[in-house]
Amino acid sequence: MIELNSIRKAFNQGRHNEYWALSGIDLSIPEKRVTALKGPSGSGKTTLLTILGCLARPTEGRVRLKGEDISGLPERFLTEIRRQTFGFIFQQFNLIRGLSAIENVILPAFPTGRPRRELREKAEALLADVDLGHRREAKVEWLSGGEQQRVAICRALINDPELLIADEPTANLDTKLSQEFLAILEKLAAAGRTIVLTSHDPLVVESDVVDFVVSLRDGRIVDEK
Amino acid sequence: MKTWIEKQKHLIDFTLASLSRRKGKNLGLLFIYGLLVFVLASVALYTHALRAEAQKVLAGTPEIVLQRLVAGRHDLIPPGYIEKIGRVRGVQKQEGRLWGYYYDSVVKANYTFMAPRDMQIERGEIVVGPALERSRGLAAGNGISFRSYSGELHTFIVGDVLPQGSELVSADLVLMNEADFRAFFRYPEGHYTDIALAVANPQEIRNVALKLMAALPDSRPILRDEVLRTYASIFDWREGIMLALLAAAILAFGIFAWEKAAGLSAEEKREIGILKAIGWETGDVIKMKFWEGLLISLLAFLLGYVAAWLHVFHANAALFEPVLKGWAVLYPSFRLTPHIDGLQVATLFFFTVFPYTAAVLVPIWRAATTDPDTVMRS
Numbered sequence: 001m002i003e004l005n006s007i008r009k010a011f012n013q014g015r016h017n018e019y020w021a022l023s024g025i026d027l028s029i030p031e032k033r034v035t036a037l038k039g040p041s042g043s044g045k046t047t048l049l050t051i052l053g054c055l056a057r058p059t060e061g062r063v064r065l066k067g068e069d070i071s072g073l074p075e076r077f078l079t080e081i082r083r084q085t086f087g088f089i090f091q092q093f094n095l096i097r098g099l100s101a102i103e104n105v106i107l108p109a110f111p112t113g114r115p116r117r118e119l120r121e122k123a124e125a126l127l128a129d130v131d132l133g134h135r136r137e138a139k140v141e142w143l144s145g146g147e148q149q150r151v152a153i154c155r156a157l158i159n160d161p162e163l164l165i166a167d168e169p170t171a172n173l174d175t176k177l178s179q180e181f182l183a184i185l186e187k188l189a190a191a192g193r194t195i196v197l198t199s200h201d202p203l204v205v206e207s208d209v210v211d212f213v214v215s216l217r218d219g220r221i222v223d224e225k
Numbered sequence: 226m227k228t229w230i231e232k233q234k235h236l237i238d239f240t241l242a243s244l245s246r247r248k249g250k251n252l253g254l255l256f257i258y259g260l261l262v263f264v265l266a267s268v269a270l271y272t273h274a275l276r277a278e279a280q281k282v283l284a285g286t287p288e289i290v291l292q293r294l295v296a297g298r299h300d301l302i303p304p305g306y307i308e309k310i311g312r313v314r315g316v317q318k319q320e321g322r323l324w325g326y327y328y329d330s331v332v333k334a335n336y337t338f339m340a341p342r343d344m345q346i347e348r349g350e351i352v353v354g355p356a357l358e359r360s361r362g363l364a365a366g367n368g369i370s371f372r373s374y375s376g377e378l379h380t381f382i383v384g385d386v387l388p389q390g391s392e393l394v395s396a397d398l399v400l401m402n403e404a405d406f407r408a409f410f411r412y413p414e415g416h417y418t419d420i421a422l423a424v425a426n427p428q429e430i431r432n433v434a435l436k437l438m439a440a441l442p443d444s445r446p447i448l449r450d451e452v453l454r455t456y457a458s459i460f461d462w463r464e465g466i467m468l469a470l471l472a473a474a475i476l477a478f479g480i481f482a483w484e485k486a487a488g489l490s491a492e493e494k495r496e497i498g499i500l501k502a503i504g505w506e507t508g509d510v511i512k513m514k515f516w517e518g519l520l521i522s523l524l525a526f527l528l529g530y531v532a533a534w535l536h537v538f539h540a541n542a543a544l545f546e547p548v549l550k551g552w553a554v555l556y557p558s559f560r561l562t563p564h565i566d567g568l569q570v571a572t573l574f575f576f577t578v579f580p581y582t583a584a585v586l587v588p589i590w591r592a593a594t595t596d597p598d599t600v601m602r603s
Contacts, residue, residue, distance in 0.1 A: 055502060056598040076506060082597075083504030094499045097492075098246030108503040110235035113228030155503065 007061035039216035087156030166197035262529025287421035304415035321417030340406035350384035356396035501597035518585030
């Protein structure tokens with residue numbers, strides 16, 4: 001579904017503190033499969049994830065989404081692609097404090113101009129799917145870590161994306177909650193979604209839900225299973 | 226089009242939710258902002274209404290008032306002058322007026338005594354203005370004595386009290402019979418304070434004034450337009466003083482608003498990053514903040530303007546009355562006619578709503594154009 005060719009990514013390019021986070025990545029993300037990127041801190045997995053999710057552009061190399069080269073597209077078009085194709089689950093969940101769970105879930109759909117009633121119905125169904133129907137009007141800061149993550153998952157699904165991007169999804173969860181997350185992941189994978197996640201949690205990368213594991217070190221792929 | 230409207234509704238909904246999330250900060254801003262609009266609008270509405278009132282009142286006054294000068298000072302019009310004016314072409318009507326000032330030591334106020342031509346007042350009777358009614362507790366049928374400048378005590382019976390509607394010009398007025406007036410001030414028979422002239426053709430007023438100066442070289446014609454201009458400049462001057470006093474407050478607000486609008490908190494920056502990462506375009510974020518700025522400034526403008534309206538037209542501009550109306554002892558307690566000037570509203574709107582909305586957008590534009598991947602690293 002996504003193909004990366006000779007991807008390199010530099011930060012502070014041309015300055016004294018220039019740093020290459022990725023140095024020549026060739027990778028193919030298969031459709032309707034769960035791919036995990038693993039590696040130690042500083043290995044470049046989050047940088048790779050931002051490039052896969054169109055949150056950042058590579059310094060060098062090509063990114064193809066369903067065969068179309070998107071590496072040189074301006075920000076406006078990347079935003080459009082991001083909204084239509086990707087759903088994001090961030091490590092810190094990144095929910096907007098002060099808003100209710102349901103308001104957070106429908107946020108990514110605002111720029112689409114879909115009617116509010118339709119959005120609320122969809123959000124209610126998504127929250128009910130993850131057993132959060134009764135907490136939909138609760139402010140997100142009142143929710144537990146596990147509940148916040150489930151709200152973040154619903155938010156990622158509101159625009160019905162083909163591809164889900166999750167950055168260290170279990171980093172802030174205990175074992176029980178991590179297992180609950182994997183159960184949700186399994187359901188999403190069974191529903192035919194493509195999922196890319198980063199993790200160094202063995203519970204995740206060694207789980208049966210994950211189809212492919214890509215290991216990174218110092219900005220390079222060192223192993224693919 | 227429907228999608229666009231729906232999108233704007235979403236953005237406004239989110240903006241309102243954002244505003245309510247930072248209630249304390251936004252209510253504080255709304256209060257200070259509204260207060261500034263209130264003060265500026267009060268000054269503008271009040272002086273404008275005063276000017277309009279003065280114009281309305283002066284519309285009924287004579288086109289020219291002729292005074293006689295002796296050594297550059299106003300002196301009485303001697304007999305024969307009115308007859309001379311009768312020969313000046315263009316003058317439709319001329320009449321001598323009798324009026325003077327009287328200082329009442331009881332209430333430490335000045336009254337204007339006058340013998341009207343168009344009103345029949347019996348000897349020994351007076352008609353008083355509403356301010357006298359209040360300050361001396363007078364009513365029709367009461368008696369009051371004034372000691373004249375010659376030391377004699379004159380007693381009058383109040384025949385009537387003038388209506389409140391005319392109070393702007395009649396607050397301190399005491400009307401009396403011509404014979405009483407002459408006796409009180411020891412005015413010689415045939416002498417007048419000044420002469421009021423009616424000129425039919427407004428284009429001819431200046432020519433008539435020139436002819437009068439030629440025919441009566443020791444006289445000074447005062448045109449109604451000049452009086453109107455003087456009133457206007459007095460009110461402008463007072464408005465200027467008020468605004469000068471307020472300048473410091475306006476400046477303080479400007480700094481406060483700029484600080485608030487131009488500086489984004491870490492929380493706001495984080496939120497912008499999240500919105501961009503989940504698929505909001507830079508334009509959507511800017512529009513959302515634009516709505517935020519517009520809603521705050523518009524609401525502050527409306528609240529401030531309505532409060533100013535109530536303050537000026539229902540509470541008699543109690544806060545600025547001493548400065549804007551003057552320090553006369555007998556305050557006229559008149560009701561101004563509510564009047565809104567479109568240009569004035571537009572000017573106030575432009576100088577309050579526009580700068581704030583613009584100030585909000587600059588930092589947002591900077592924050593909204595940052596790369597969305599920063600949120601992944603927060």
